[in-house]
Amino acid sequence: MTTNSERQPAIFLPHGGGPCFFMDWTWGPADTWHKTQSFLEGLAATLPAAPKALLVVSGHWEEPAFTAGSAAAPELIFDYSGFPEDTYRLTWPAPGSPELAARVAGLLEHAGLPSALDAARGYDHGVFVPLKVAFPEARIPVVTLSLTASPSGEFDPALHLAAGRALAPLRDEGVQIVASGMSFHNLRGYFKPETRERAQAFDGWLTQAVESPAAERDALLAGWRKAPFAAYSHPRAEHLVPLFVAAGAGGDAPGKRIFGDEPLGAAISAYRFD
Numbered sequence: 001m002t003t004n005s006e007r008q009p010a011i012f013l014p015h016g017g018g019p020c021f022f023m024d025w026t027w028g029p030a031d032t033w034h035k036t037q038s039f040l041e042g043l044a045a046t047l048p049a050a051p052k053a054l055l056v057v058s059g060h061w062e063e064p065a066f067t068a069g070s071a072a073a074p075e076l077i078f079d080y081s082g083f084p085e086d087t088y089r090l091t092w093p094a095p096g097s098p099e100l101a102a103r104v105a106g107l108l109e110h111a112g113l114p115s116a117l118d119a120a121r122g123y124d125h126g127v128f129v130p131l132k133v134a135f136p137e138a139r140i141p142v143v144t145l146s147l148t149a150s151p152s153g154e155f156d157p158a159l160h161l162a163a164g165r166a167l168a169p170l171r172d173e174g175v176q177i178v179a180s181g182m183s184f185h186n187l188r189g190y191f192k193p194e195t196r197e198r199a200q201a202f203d204g205w206l207t208q209a210v211e212s213p214a215a216e217r218d219a220l221l222a223g224w225r226k227a228p229f230a231a232y233s234h235p236r237a238e239h240l241v242p243l244f245v246a247a248g249a250g251g252d253a254p255g256k257r258i259f260g261d262e263p264l265g266a267a268i269s270a271y272r273f274d
Contacts, residue, residue, distance in 0.1 A: 006048050006049040006174065007048065007171050007172050007274075008047065008048065008049075008051050008170075008171045008174060008175055008176040008177070009047070009048075009171070009176065009177075009272050009273055009274045010164070010168075010171065010176075010177040010178075010179065010245075010246040010247075010249040010250050010272070010273040011043070011176070011177070011178055011179065011246060011258075011270065011271070011272050011273070012179040012180075012181065012183075012242060012243040012246045012247075012270060012271045012272075013039075013040065013043070013130055013134075013178065013179070013180060013259075013270045014036055014130075014181070014182050014183065014259075014268045014269075014270060015058075015059075015125070015126045015129055015130040015180045015181065015182065016033050016036055016037075016129060016130065016182075016263075017033075017264075018080040018082075018083050018087070018125065018129070019080060019083055019087035019090060019125065019129055020032070020033045020129070021033055021036075021037045021040070021129060021130075021132075021133050022087055022090060022129075022132075023083065023084055023086075023087055028191075028263070028264055032263045032264065033263055035261040035263075036259075036261055036263065036268075037133055039258075039259045039261075039270065040130050040133040040134045041133055041134065043134045044134060044135060046258075047176065049174070050140070051140055051174060051175060051176040052140075052141075052173070052174030052175060053097055053100050053140060053141040053142065053143065053174065053175045053176075054131070054135070054140055054141070054142045054143070054175070054176050054178055055100070055104060055142075055143050055144075055145060055167065055170060055175050055176070055177050055178065056126075056127045056131070056142060056143070056144050056145065056178045056179075056180055057144075057145045057146075057147070057177070057178070057179045057180065057242040057245045057246070058124055058126035058127050058144055058145075058146075058147075058180045058181075058242065059126050059147070059180060059181035059182070059185075059238045059239040059240075059241065059242050060079060060124040060125065060126040060127075060238075061121070061124055061126070061144065061145075061146040061147065062146055062147045062148070062149045062238065063116065063118075063146040063147075063148060063149075064114070064148065064149070064151075065114035065115055065116045065146075065148055066105075066108050066113060066114060066115050066116070066145060066146060066147075066148050066163055067115070067116040067117065067118050067121070067145070067146040068100075068101040068102075068104040068105050068115070068116075068117055068118070068143055068144070068145050068146075069096065069101060069117075069118055069119075069121035069122070069123075069143055069144040069145070070096065070098045070101035070102065070117045070118065070119045070121075070143075071096045071098075071118075071119055071120060071121060071122065072095065072096050072097075072098055073093075073095060073096060074094075074096045074121065074122040074123050074142070074144070075122040075123070076090065076091070076092060076122055076123050076128050077122045077123060077124040077125070078090075078125065079124050079125055080125050090128070090132065092123065092128040092131065092132040092138050093138050094123070094128075094131070094135070094138040094139070094140060094141070094142045095139075095141045095142070096141060096142060096143060097141035097142070097143050098119075100141065100143045100170075100175065101117055101143045102117065103170070104143060104145060104167065104170070105117055107166050107167055107169065107170070108163060108166050108167070110166070111162065111163075111165070111166035113159070113162060113163055113166060114148060118146075121144060123142065123144060124144075126180040126181070127142070127144055127180060130180055131178070145245075147160065147238060147241050147242070148160075148163075149238075153236070155237050155238070155241045157221055157222040157223075157224060157241070157244050158222050160241050160242075160244035160245050160248065161218050161221065161222065161244045161245070161247060161248035162248060163245050163248060164177070164244065164245040164246060164247060164248020164249035164250070165248040165249065165251070166248075167245070167248075167249050168248070168249045168250075168251055170249075171249065177245070177246060177249045178246075179242035179243055179245050179246035180242055181238070181239040181240060181241070181242040181243060182239040182240075182268060183202075183203060183206055183233075183239075183240065183243070183267075183268050183269045183270075184199045184202065184203065184233050184234075184266040184267060184268050185233070185234055185238075185239035185240070186232060186233060186234065186235055186266070188235075189232065189233075189266060190264040190265060190266060191264060191265050192265070195232075195265050195266050196262065196265050196266065196267070198228075198229040198232050198233065199229070199233060199262075199265075199266040199267040199268075200267045201228040201229050202227055202228055202229045202230060202232070202233040202267075203260070203267035203268070203269055205227040205228055206224075206227065206243075206269065207257045207269060207271075208220075209221055209224070209227075210243075210247065210254075210255035210256075210257065210271045211254050211255055211256060211257065212254065213254060214250070214251065214252045214253070214254065217247060217254065217255065218247065218248070221243070221244055221247055222244075224237075224240070243271065246271065246273055247271075247273065249273065250273025250274075251273075253273055253274055255271045255272065255273045256271065256272050256273075256274075257269050257270070257271055258270050258271065258272045
């Protein structure tokens with residue numbers, strides 16, 4: 001158990017597009033993701049102590065139940081296509097933690113939430129791409145956690161907020177909860193002139209929601225589809241839903257916007273819950 005001064009935050013961060021931090025960007029200027037990269041490079045220095053482990057909720061993993069990756073030495077999953085050949089040879093050998101994975105599944109089960117373990121799952125690019133920037137030495141154990149989707153592919157915001165609340169005790173055990181997604185994710189919207197204003201409107205609403213008192217915040221996030229340009233910003237919600245887990249793990253503390261940029265003409269943000 002850590003002291004309160006070493007309690008780890010829950011953070012929602014943008015993971016960019018594909019292996020964007022390790023190449024000259026193909027679909028825009030070479031500096032498109034430089035601000036996001038700088039934010040990730042400085043992330044570890046903002047933590048109260050070095051995390052004992054990272055629990056990463058990725059927008060690139062969906063299962064019928066919340067599933068924790070329990071491999072001891074997870075491999076990288078190059079789940080992107082059309083990028084330079086050298087981006088398929090990236091390495092990031094962070095160890096897994098079967099013990100933490102079992103603890104995660106136990107906390108979810110105790111809260112009455114669907115849970116499972118997967119001993120074969122590796123690190124998808126929503127995990128290794130941003131964390132290779134933030135924690136390049138790859139020494140901290142990492143456990144990944146899936147989203148849970150209905151058979152129709154829909155996500156229940158309240159269920160993911162509840163998962164975050166169930167996992168909040170890990171923060172006092174030195175585990176940093178990392179929600180990896182994008183606060184704007186409409187691949188057809190990038191570079192369109194109408195996108196900037198729409199993304200800014202949604203981002204402003206999202207920031208106001210995150211920074212509201214906890215009960216109001218959770219209610220707003222649960223009803224996020226009522227936000228301005230919600231469907232435009234997220235035609236499908238898998239890149240937003242990790243934020244709900246981070247918010248749930250935030251407990252009673254209001255969230256705070258800690259980063260913002262407009263790569264590809266669309267506003268994005270990162271949020272932190274202390």
